Amino acid sequence: MGSSGVGKTELAKALAELFDDENLLVRIDMSQYMDHHSVACLIGAPTGYVGARQLTEAVRRRPYSVVLFDEVEKAHHSVCDILLQVLDDGRLRDGQGRTVDFTNTVIIMTSNLGAEHLVPGLSGNTTMQAAAGDKVMQQVKMHFRPEFFDRLDVKVIFKPLSPDQLREVARLQMQDVTNRLAERGIALAVSDAALDYALSQCYDDSTYGAISGWLEMRVVTELSKMLRREEIDENSTVSIDAAAGGKGLSYHVENNGGL
Known part of the structure; x- marks a missing residue:
């Protein structure tokens, strides 16, 4: 979590570089998944229909990937339900009925929720930093359902750059x-x-x-x-x-x- 431009996306890029292949970064702009029907763009349309498989096809072809869900708070709740399956089971069935394995992927989600609390100038004040971090976390918890939030292994707050x-x-x-x-x-x-x-x-x-x-x-x-x-x-x-x-x-x- 953090405001725009503090390095959240760059972290995912740097992680992908550790695999010596920048193509291993699968970046998905969640602002394009703001309605219920956009689920098909992630996993594909059912058999007999034409539809994209931006997530499942990318991971099926490259199972060792860094998957970045950028600005995940903008996604429709039905899209988050799909992501919950990945976080819970490490697998996801696409629109064609094929099971895609996510157990070898690193999943990163970025969010700007609560960024208004992370104002520059707090670096020297530990108490204010902690209070700002608490406010950010409260806002994130209010936005996402507990079963989704609790399945995130690590939550990191990016402070404004000094x-x-x-x-x-x-x-x-x-x-x-x-x-x-x-x-x-x-x-x-x-x-x-x-x-x-x-x-x-x-x-x-x-x-x-x-x-x-x-x-x-x-x-x-x-x-x-x-x-x-x-x-x-x-x-x-x-x-x-x-x-x-x-x-x-x-x-x-x-x-x-x-x-």
Whole structure:
């Protein structure tokens, strides 16, 4: 549980990477399952009808998977009944009558319920953190039936990211860009000042997704333009720093000093 952009979905992605195959992540957006008839999209329509099997077919083909039910609170209660079968028996019968085994899957459900109680600034106050966590858990318990809630092995509350954690997120995101350039023989060096500038631009929405989006739109786009203009080659080192006066980012290229 937690507000948007604090890393809930990223946790599932990171877990799938431990299997050395990002395709092992089965992500299901539960906002698409808000009515009773959407059950068929998960398990398939009965024999003689045409219908999707987004969940059962994915797990049948890849039994060792990480299954992510994103924003599970938005699903219709009949959909939660289907999930309850998985949590209870570790098996699920699809619309064609085939039994799909879930015993080798890791199931993660995310929720934004109670996120309004998890406001930034609580990191230094243990008492307020505990009180906020209790409020979140109470709201979650009120939303889901006890038999569903009690079958969840672990309940984790994600607190808002602190400035230091946001800086680490920015470093991780830039490392991804660094790795992509390294595949082309180009080295990338990013200063702390550049990361701090990026965070300042995301101040009103300092979340995992906001940082990633800003870096992709501004930094990756600029590097792509430099590549197209042939300002960077496979023997280049690109240094990114905060521009003077805090007005953007500066890019410095050293040829023949890269990898």
